[in-house]
């Protein structure tokens with residue numbers, strides 16, 4: 001198709017070609033047919049048509065209509081929608097060209113290829129085991145000047161959202177999630193992996209009532225030495241702040257001190273939150289919370305939730321011991337301690353994985369249960385499918401012990417795309433990875449997340465004949481020579497970064513100083529408290 005045939009849609013079709021979302025042949029065919037029927041159509045009408053017939057998602061169309069054609073394809077991942085923004089960057093629902101499965105892709109600033117190699121080592125560690133509660137870190141790569149991290153996309157609602165919506169949960173339901181998470185942590189710890197950021201927003205509860213830990217793998221990236229870490233200082237500072245409500249005392253004093261024992265403390269805070277509806281130290285500033293984790297005891301659980309059995313409260317207290325030695329010897333011991341509080345599995349609200357009569361806590365399949373009163377986020381086609389468990393007996397069964405070492409997967413996990421990530425771009429053979437740049441501290445999120453309401457439907461599109469959809473007029477081009485386009489893409493992306501991140505870059509030093517000041521204040525506070533005693 002020649003440029004002159006494109007009429008008022010020319011700029012949009014050019015951007016679409018440059019985005020890498022659709023191969024040129026099929027794109028030209030679809031656009032050609034549309035324009036034959038609607039020769040005077042404007043870009044918004046074409047975009048609407050492409051969304052209606054499933055060629056583009058509403059998210060992609062909106063970005064393209066806003067002149068943002070870059071960053072929609074990262075390595076093998078085609079970004080479909082924005083899921084949300086966290087302390088490190090934006091998270092997108094993406095489809096992989098390698099296996100057509102859906103992934104949650106977190107986009108980070110660029111630092112260096114060397115560091116990506118370190119992170120790839122992390123990814124390999126997740127290949128040696130599977131557990132339903134561990135959403136594995138399956139890929140890391142660099143494309144178009146950006147780093148991305150990938151996990152299988154899981155459906156559900158975060159524990160944080162559930163409790164914000166419904167309030168505290170019944171003790172047996174909390175015990176169920178505790179057992180599931182502790183089982184997942186046991187296997188991860190046995191494989192020399194810790195989570196490092198266990199908190200209610202990182203626990204996703206599926207419609208099968210299975211708890212799944214998100215963001216596994218990031219904690220260990222945060223403990224890499226500064227200068228070697230994939231994660232920039234600003235993101236690290238943001239991540240520490242956002243995890244403060246469940247941060248272990250030792251990780252607050254020394255942010256690189258993240259260990260399996262720290263995961264126990266954080267899990268204790270998560271269970272406290274689920275049982276009472278409050279984080280252990282809800283009051284005060286960030287500094288006061290840091291001090292509280294070091295020196296204070298939270299309000300006793302049974303003051304806030306009298307129905308919690310004393311034994312369950314003692315478990316949470318032990319998990320939240322200030323000194324790591326005061327906690328459990330391992331999460332397997334914790335599983336044993338929690339099991340008696342499951343009670344009758346048939347009575348657990350929302351049911352248990354595997355169904356109320358056949359399943360065992362933490363394993364199995366239950367597709368019909370729903371979190372009561374919760375909207376739940378559904379990602380059709382993206383679930384980690386749980387196999388049906390045999391149902392030999394009725395009633396409750398003991399919770400199965402986690403397996404150590406490589407296990408036979410009881411949860412088929414989408415095939416990791418890691419072997420071909422970043423290099424295998426169908427139809428874009430000349431794409432080059434950016435050159436490593438050790439000095440680039442970068443910042444997050446090159447892509448603007450549309451407001452929540454904008455995700456499910458196209459933004460209000462100007463009517464046919466209107467000319468205001470494109471922010472800036474594009475110069476007329478004659479033909480898209482491939483190599484210069486890629487250079488242009490890189491330059492455009494770099495410009496976008498420069499526009500979006502200067503404030504964050506300038507803040508990095510201030511954040512570092514603030515962190516040092518906070519640690520000094522805590523030390524002075526503890527010293528003064530001890531002197532007074």
Ligand SMILES: Nc1ncnc2c1ncn2[C@@H]1O[C@H](COP(=O)(O)OP(=O)(O)OP(=O)(O)O)[C@@H](O)[C@H]1O
Nearest residue numbers: 083084086087088091104151152153154201214242
């Ligand atoms: N594997 C996944 N499957 C489905 N949704 C996910 C997955 N990983 C993250 N999300 C969702 O993406 C959104 C952003 O996640 P992210 O981890 O960046 O932020 P957060 O946990 O809310 O904050 P923080 O960065 O401070 O941990 C959240 O709503 C989270 O539930």
